[in-house]
Amino acid sequence: MSRARYGRYVDGPDPLAPPVDLAEALEAIGDEVMSGRSPERAMREFLRRGGRGQQGLDDLARRVAQRRREILSRHNLDGTMQQVRELLDKAVLAERKQLARDLDDDARFAEMRIGNLPQSTAAAVSELSDYPWRSSEAREAYEEIKDLLGRELLDQRFAGMKQALEGATDEDRERINEMLDDLNTLLEAHRKGEPTDELFQDFMDKHGDFFPENPQNIDELLDALAQRSAAAQRMLNSMTQEQRDELMALSQQAFGSPQLMDQLGRLDDNLRALRPGEDWGGSESFQGDQGLGLGDGTGALQDLADLDDLADALAQQYDGARLDDVDLDQLARQLGPEAAVDARTLAELERALRQSGYLRRTSDGQLTLSPKAMRQLGKALLRDVADRMSSRQGQRDQRQAGAAGELSGATREWTFGDSQPWDVTRTVTNAVLRTVSEDRGTPGQASSGSEPRGIRDKGIRLDIRDVEIAETESRTRAAVALLADTSFSMAMDGRWVPMKRTALALHHLIRTRFRGDHLQLIGFGRNARVMDIEELTALDALWDKGTNLHHALLLANRHFRKHPSAQPVLLVVTDGEPTSHLTSSGETWFSYPPSSLTIASTIRELDAAGRLGAKTTFFRLGEDPGLARFVDQMAKRVDGRVVAPEVDDLGAAVIGSYLGDRGPSDYGGSGTLGAYRSAFGDWWGDRGGWVGD
Missing domain, CATH: 3.40.50.410 (von Willebrand factor, type A domain)
Incomplete structure (x- = not known):
């Protein structure tokens, strides 16, 4: 037997969720309008504050700012340098142990070389690039440095590459170089204005596994690459001059060949030319204790950029601002799915307020409360008045139905605005007579003296024309x-x-x-x-x-x-x-x-x-x-x-x-x-x- 499993609905808005309630929003907007604010500003203020059990834009913006501070205060940009230093120390220690066991003169010379390495990590790694390692453990640690640098540099431009290339072979590295060369060829053709649809499709067929985002055209590919590349540049800008110099020196050792850096430099040039609007010159101040690698640091810079975009969208301070501008997927990644639900609810509330007829544009373009909104506000205020009046001292419980004045015995047809009680007997009689007259002569009518088929099959159809009300003697205005x-x-x-x-x-x-x-x-x-x-x-x-x-x-x-x-x-x-x-x-x-x-x-x-x-x-x-x-x-x-x-x-x-x-x-x-x-x-x-x- 098949078994059903139930869980939270996560694919878009909840189809069983009740529609947004405009009553609270309309009341708050009405109070703001009556205190002198414009309806547009009043609506914005309500969306910023939120309602009962509903977070507002200010709450979401506060969480965005808090998330940004956490990233900056928790991390620093020395992660890759620390890993390289640890691997270098491991390689040197293992080599010294091996040299201590070897008694030949070359071992003594090697000890002198190991003992006189430069203090700079980058210079020491470069110095040992042609060193004949005697310890296999030391050789593996040093090769891991070059592999780590290559994976980190690629992870800066292509998310997830660091983990995907762990333990990569020479064949894998060659395939990466081929992908980078093909990618640069594609971007350069696009940069020259040449048709690239077929070239893009060939590129994705050949190298699509490097791009989990699955871009559907070259513009989507450019957007994904440029955003991460710009974040990598901002990370470099955030480093001290000493950190930048060491990183540049170390980068030449990536995968044991300068070819990778040449391809990445070529890629950055193409992306800068094709997406000049990205933030290539920004920087951040990381002040935490947890070191970030190059790829993770770039991801953190991307997170910061996403948070900045969310802060701008939530502030709604630009012309034509709408809550639909908030990227819900981005918000869910940064603050969790509950925040995205709150933002979606606020967007639906804004949309409902604009489409419900409660707000209207005047001839001069000003937003005002519509007559429909005034009726709703008046109804709510009248209920509030009734509550206050019924709570006054001296009230008495009297549940008898009140008479609607002295009945005159006459009736008349109901007209709009009448609230007198109906004369039920006359109303039902009118409905019966009208139903019979409308069904008279229709095919299949019952024989004379029998009940008309219309009443037997359909019953009596009450129409507003049938309604009569009881006249009263007093009609004070x-x-x-x-x-x-x-x-x-x-x-x-x-x-x-x-x-x-x-x-x-x-x-x-x-x-x-x-x-x-x-x-x-x-x-x-x-x-x-x-x-x-x-x-x-x-x-x-x-x-x-x-x-x-x-x-x-x-x-x-x-x-x-x-x-x-x-x-x-x-x-x-x-x-x-x-x-x-x-x-x-x-x-x-x-x-x-x-x-x-x-x-x-x-x-x-x-x-x-x-x-x-x-x-x-x-x-x-x-x-x-x-x-x-x-x-x-x-x-x-x-x-x-x-x-x-x-x-x-x-x-x-x-x-x-x-x-x-x-x-x-x-x-x-x-x-x-x-x-x-x-x-x-x-x-x-x-x-x-x-x-x-």
Whole structure:
């Protein structure tokens, strides 16, 4: 019997992984936008920080930098020189032992030669190039030096060559020389602009086993060779002058012939000419205790270059930067597969944000939050408001279903925006009649008096045209004016974002639950102006001296007069006394402390709102005694209310006041309780009760 084995899925993204969740990202981006950042920058900031259980770009960049420091602090570039010195000492010691046993004069002469070797390792190796070794152990150690140097030099240009050529024969070395000669011939032909497709294919057929990367064309071959060759040059640049001189001298002994160095020098010249953009002049400062061989050192330099590329890609500081630019294979090699998964998730998140419709380009090329994004943000903020309102003291658990106003006995066809309960009997009857009429006369209809085949075979097909809703007697509508203080003190004291979140939550509530209400958002600083929700949420804090509540009330009263049949609801959010007003000529008058003229103009316009029947609530932010006295007196004039919420409770306070002030509602009976139920639905009731009247 065959047995199945299960393991982690590693070939690309997990096909069973859930799609990326944009809710957290959108909420974070929305907060950043409302605090004054652009959507593009806000998205970048979220990707840098990451989310709950998700590493961000900064975390990955920190690990890249740490990995780079580890490589530099752990290693030095004396590895090959140390190995050569050890082999040389081994050869000399074995030879001296053999010479001590030999009693002839030539042995004494050889002892003198061995004893007077130069201090330089390279010079000593060169001095012994023609020495007639008597000890077989010494001869093997010296030959190993030449073999080691040849393998290290090849390993600098061709990864894995050091291990592959261990114990190589003369035939193997000859084959390497032939490969290098053919490779240089291919590169020189390409350098001259000659067609090389056929030449490349012949070369790979003959020498493809030297290239485990399996390049598919000459450009891929060049990229692989040039990157490693440039790393070898950077390693040489990182050595001291003494180390470079010794290495150059030793290199002539590689494989016992200078032919290898000639071929490698020719290869480097070709690669420099064909790939001048590689970093041929860089260097690094290795400060560790573990020596690196030439091949391993080159690999370390390549790792450092990969880490530098990853750092640049993760920084996203260049024009047109995208997370798709991060090489996931490179990241997995350096930091492990988990890091690649995190980077892939961030890239998918960025792609989803750009393709989901939450961000859009304006005519001037600026990135903004789309209406779809505003709806999602408003929904999230409204849920947060509901949580805060349901947790207030004095709530009572009342799970009874609320009546949607007094039923009139009449029904009507459902239209977009209606949220009254369906008349189920009339709706199902309409569906049955329509299904029968549509199936009447079709082939195969049952005989007269029997059930139509359409209903028997397919059942009743409910269509939106069938839906009828129960009419109620009360159909109150409200004209709502939210006056939001946009003076600089709001931003300076940390009230800027809560004010915007409150406006967005109220906007979403009215657009989704109370579509018949008319909301106008009015921002007032030195002057006041009507804003749409996108403009208000994107509004940046400016040094705007002045609080022109008079102008804001003028605009609010104009809004109320445009909707004479609606209940006016006036909501004022401010943290300062009025310090400016509009003159009869339309100019702005500013005075601090507030002048009596400004106060009188503001009171006159507030009285006008009172005569229009506006239910007024002031939301006082801060503890300024002068503001508290002014707001209290203003509220008394129009029989309004004053609420002094904490900044985090501002949204709950404004929403609660709106729901209470809009009057009897066909959405949930009279009073605040019915309005709460309408606004938040059964979801809130299931979460822990309802706030009573």
